[in-house]
Amino acid sequence: MDIFDFSNGREGYYGEYGGVFLPEILHATIEELLGCFRECKADPKFWQDYVALLQNYSGRPTPITHLENLSTQLGGAQIYVKRDDLNHTGSHKINNVMGQGLLCQRLGKRRVIAETGAGQHGFATATMAAKFGYDCKIYMGEVDVARQRPNVFWMENLGAEVIAVEDGQKTLKDAVNACMRDWVTNMADTHYILGTACGPHPFPEMVSWFQSIIGMEAREQMLKQAGKLPDRVYACVGGGSNAMGIFQGFFDDENVELIGCEAGGQGVGSYMHSARLAYDDASVGVAQGYKTYFLQNDQGNMNETYSVAAGLDYIGVNPIFSYLWEQGKVRFEAATDNEVKEALKLTMRTEGLIPALESTHAFVTAIAEAPTMGRDEIILINQSGRGDKDIFTIADALDDAKWKSFIGGKADQYRGEER
Amino acid sequence: MGLQAYIEQRKQDKDLLVMAHVVCGYPSFEANMQALEIMADAGVDLVELQFPFSEPSADGPLFVKANEQSLKSGTTVDQCFKFMKQASERFPFKILMMGYYNTAFIMGEDVFVKRLKDAGGVGYILPDLPVEESANLHRLSEEAGIEPIILMTPTSSDKRLAQLGASSRGMVYVVARRGVTGSKTNMGDDVIALIKRCRQHTTVPLGVGFGISSKADLDVLRGSADLAIVGTAALKIWEASGASGLKIFFKDLMA
Numbered sequence: 001m002d003i004f005d006f007s008n009g010r011e012g013y014y015g016e017y018g019g020v021f022l023p024e025i026l027h028a029t030i031e032e033l034l035g036c037f038r039e040c041k042a043d044p045k046f047w048q049d050y051v052a053l054l055q056n057y058s059g060r061p062t063p064i065t066h067l068e069n070l071s072t073q074l075g076g077a078q079i080y081v082k083r084d085d086l087n088h089t090g091s092h093k094i095n096n097v098m099g100q101g102l103l104c105q106r107l108g109k110r111r112v113i114a115e116t117g118a119g120q121h122g123f124a125t126a127t128m129a130a131k132f133g134y135d136c137k138i139y140m141g142e143v144d145v146a147r148q149r150p151n152v153f154w155m156e157n158l159g160a161e162v163i164a165v166e167d168g169q170k171t172l173k174d175a176v177n178a179c180m181r182d183w184v185t186n187m188a189d190t191h192y193i194l195g196t197a198c199g200p201h202p203f204p205e206m207v208s209w210f211q212s213i214i215g216m217e218a219r220e221q222m223l224k225q226a227g228k229l230p231d232r233v234y235a236c237v238g239g240g241s242n243a244m245g246i247f248q249g250f251f252d253d254e255n256v257e258l259i260g261c262e263a264g265g266q267g268v269g270s271y272m273h274s275a276r277l278a279y280d281d282a283s284v285g286v287a288q289g290y291k292t293y294f295l296q297n298d299q300g301n302m303n304e305t306y307s308v309a310a311g312l313d314y315i316g317v318n319p320i321f322s323y324l325w326e327q328g329k330v331r332f333e334a335a336t337d338n339e340v341k342e343a344l345k346l347t348m349r350t351e352g353l354i355p356a357l358e359s360t361h362a363f364v365t366a367i368a369e370a371p372t373m374g375r376d377e378i379i380l381i382n383q384s385g386r387g388d389k390d391i392f393t394i395a396d397a398l399d400d401a402k403w404k405s406f407i408g409g410k411a412d413q414y415r416g417e418e419r
Numbered sequence: 420m421g422l423q424a425y426i427e428q429r430k431q432d433k434d435l436l437v438m439a440h441v442v443c444g445y446p447s448f449e450a451n452m453q454a455l456e457i458m459a460d461a462g463v464d465l466v467e468l469q470f471p472f473s474e475p476s477a478d479g480p481l482f483v484k485a486n487e488q489s490l491k492s493g494t495t496v497d498q499c500f501k502f503m504k505q506a507s508e509r510f511p512f513k514i515l516m517m518g519y520y521n522t523a524f525i526m527g528e529d530v531f532v533k534r535l536k537d538a539g540g541v542g543y544i545l546p547d548l549p550v551e552e553s554a555n556l557h558r559l560s561e562e563a564g565i566e567p568i569i570l571m572t573p574t575s576s577d578k579r580l581a582q583l584g585a586s587s588r589g590m591v592y593v594v595a596r597r598g599v600t601g602s603k604t605n606m607g608d609d610v611i612a613l614i615k616r617c618r619q620h621t622t623v624p625l626g627v628g629f630g631i632s633s634k635a636d637l638d639v640l641r642g643s644a645d646l647a648i649v650g651t652a653a654l655k656i657w658e659a660s661g662a663s664g665l666k667i668f669f670k671d672l673m674a
Contacts, residue, residue: 019552020549020551020552021520021547021548021549021552022547022549023476023477023546023547023570023572024546024549024569024570024571024572024575024583024594025570025572025573025574025594025597026574027549027572027574027575027579028574028575028576028579029574167480167483167484167487168473168474168487173474176476177474177475177476177483180476180477181476181477181479181598181599184477184597184598184599185597185598185599186597187574187597188597283525285521285524285525286520286521286524286547287473287474287519287521288474288476289476289547296473296521296525298525299495299496299522299525300472300496300521300522300524300525300526301471301472301473301490302473302474
């Protein structure tokens with residue numbers, strides 16, 4: 001299955017989803033980007049350079065870990081985990097960012113901008129910009145800046161300028177709008193490093209292409225390590241880039257079931273979640289440059305979204321998934337905040353792994369389904385990010401009293417120094 | 420009378436028409452009505468009523484705030500159409516809907532065109548809807564006698580301008596510079612050259628907008644453009660000095 005073969009359909013469309021819905025002023029910029037991307041995709045040397053860069057800079061290929069303890073405890077399927085958390089900067093975001101960094105060289109642009117929610121994509125972009133020597137500006141909602149200071153700290157120390165966006169809900173979607181506004185002004189020297197497989201064409205295709213390295217590696221590793229392909233593959237879905245990354249390795253394997261796990265927040269009916277496809281609250285709309293399922297009201301204005309995992313807290317979903325979901329190629333489930341906290345504790349205690357809160361959503365669904373499967377069946381989970389960098393958020397989520405007391409002491413110390 | 424014919428008729432007495440802008444429901448519909456009265460008294464020829472949207476990514480800070488506040492105070496699409504109907508019955512100027520495509524998409528393109536027509540609107544500006552995606556909406560609009568306003572920009576190639584020109588009806592909105600609404604444009608030779616380029620690719624009247632804030636800007640456009648489009652500058656005045664300030668602003672602008 002080549003989802004990116006547009007020869008029989010409309011360029012940039014997946015079923016009725018995707019497209020380019022941007023102000024006319026960006027038409028030439030998008031054309032330029034599309035042309036450059038097509039050249040890169042057709043050039044084997046580009047992909048070789050990309051893989052070499054990730055090997056030497058980010059530690060690829062990332063391994064696959066068999067979770068023997070957890071599998072035994074659950075008494076069902078054998079659980080394997082793709083360890084994209086072991087990338088430099090702690091998540092799969094670096095794959096896309098390094099790819100777009102190389103592409104930006106071909107574009108001949110010297111300045112990059114990016115949106116970020118939790119800060120992982122901003123952190124990765126700032127890292128790439130430092131390495132490639134690009135000027136870098138990161139847009140981040142004011143609310144996210146306040147709750148993700150460690151990532152802001154790193155971005156700023158890596159030389160990026162971080163702008164706190166004060167519009168709208170002051171979160172990820174507003175950071176995307178701020179990037180669009182920067183881009184319509186500065187497109188001559190600026191490339192927009194969109195962080196997920198959303199937005200106008202060619203971004204969904206381009207980000208998916210860079211992230212496909214996860215699935216290519218994983219398929220080969222499973223055959224080697226487990227001796228066969230997994231029966232089910234689980235990945236969390238915010239925008240959907242890590243899930244697209246790992247799923248692409250198995251698109252042609254009819255017996256591999258693909259499961260996307262969205263942020264259920266406070267659960268069905270709470271309207272405090274970010275589940276576009278797993279729940280019934282989203283509808284098809286056009287915003288932020290593309291057509292897909294959005295969490296919006298009957299007037300077409302976006303609703304507030306919520307999740308304990310900032311990286312999943314977003315109004316729209318990758319248009320490719322809207323299509324694959326309708327086609328029955330990918331199943332969608334949601335995990336609530338409470339389920340995520342429990343799964344995280346279980347994974348830490350049984351396996352010594354600390355998945356990011358985002359990635360833990362995939363663990364929730366896998367852990368729920370594993371006992372219903374046979375012992376000879378195999379589950380693969382994409383651990384797209386690591387949780388130890390999220391210590392502030394996780395300590396909050398787990399309501400850890402000793403941590404709070406430590407932070408209180410730290411605060412007292414800083415206050416003392418100020419005096 | 421269609422939009423193009425209306426503009427041409429008004430141009431018999433004036434060398435440059437003026438299109439103004441209000442964001443529906445910001446700061447309130449009462450304030451909108453007051454602003455429209457001032458615009459009508461000053462002889463404004465066209466007004467775009469912006470339907471607020473939660474993701475106004477082509478707008479600058481002031482309009483972003485206006486969109487946000489309007490939605491926060493509960494503005495609905497129904498209210499916007501109702502207001503448009505009142506305004507179109509009351510004032511001599513023609514009215515366009517301005518907004519983002521999702522507003523039209525969600526209600527259905529056919530419903531959108533019908534409601535716009537019923538409310539007395541003569542056309543619409545949807546800056547995030549490219550011509551590639553407009554075929555059906557343009558067809559429905561043509562059947563209803565409503566004009567889709569195409570945007571031409573400084574980054575458009577001649578090939579692209581030809582494509583845009585082929586789809587243009589009623590009038591074309593020439594975007595004077597890169598960027599979002601509201602920042603200052605250095606009105607000079609570049610803008611005049613852009614207007615000339617656009618003129619080669621369409622026969623409909625040309626309105627020029629983005630960053631137009633003074634009579635001096637209008638004087639630069641006189642003789643080249645058919646309309647000057649004034650948006651943020653008027654809202655800025657309203658915020659600073661209310662109705663009395665706006666009166667003076669339009670009086671000076673159109674003197």
